[in-house]
């Protein structure tokens with residue numbers, strides 16, 4: 221992937237939306253489920269070409285995919301996508317669907333998604349099914365770019381919100397890959413119609429990143445003798461975007477629950493970052509704070525919302541752990 225990517229007359233954009241099924245918690249699948257957080261069941265993509273300060277639609281791609289690992293629809297996924305188990309059984313295996321998707325994309329394009337989970341899920345599926353797991357094209361998340369131009373900087377908005385924002389006629393249900401990629405493409409097109417192309421291109425240019433690079437950044441504090449001191453440093457880490465080094469805005473202020481400090485930050489160019497700091501004991505029995513900051517995924521939003529709720533109810537100690545029931549352990 222070229223390091224500095226120029227958007228020129230003729231540059232192609234692939235707007236991708238994926239739907240995926242997820243494992244049931246605690247169920248055995250014969251694989252490490254963290255290597256396949258979602259198994260793709262639906263691929264939707266739109267191709268646009270940049271020309272004369274706007275976007276020209278070139279084509280659409282849509283394919284239902286039959287999952288082989290998480291074959292039964294998770295209730296969350298069922299509720300969100302309105303798909304049935306029968307429907308997904310009629311899909312095309314990923315090994316066949318993925319090469320079709322690639323040939324639709326062509327050689328040279330910028331990948332665009334709404335949110336930043338899709339490239340990761342795609343890479344996990346590519347790897348699981350024995351493909352080279354490099355996407356090898358620049359990627360950007362349209363969602364924070366939309367928010368910025370809609371005067372809603374830092375707000376996380378749905379595709380449907382953006383569709384209404386531009387008064388785009390709605391005739392499909394959302395949350396199918398076809399409909400979501402179709403609407404995301406129209407939002408993108410509308411953004412060019414309602415804003416100065418040069419301003420939009422500048423923001424897109426600075427939002428582009430390599431989806432094959434590590435999306436997690438780690439920072440470690442100096443050693444301290446005192447545990448509370450170590451936790452204090454967790455609140456004082458430089459809150460700067462690991463990519464552009466701009467100051468981050470906090471969406472959820474840091475809070476400590478048990479042994480971790482959580483926070484959610486936002487960069488106006490690069491979207492949301494999930495942040496967790498843990499205090500560890502060094503070999504010399506001193507304390508160090510280790511912070512991990514990464515592009516927030518959907519599961520990070522859920523995690524931090526749960527933790528914030530728990531913190532509100534129970535404070536630093538968190539919800540008291542209930543001991544196992546006696547008669548259960550004796551049986």
Ligand SMILES: [Zn+2]
Pocket residue numbers: 461462463464465466487488489490
């Ligand atoms: Zn940034």
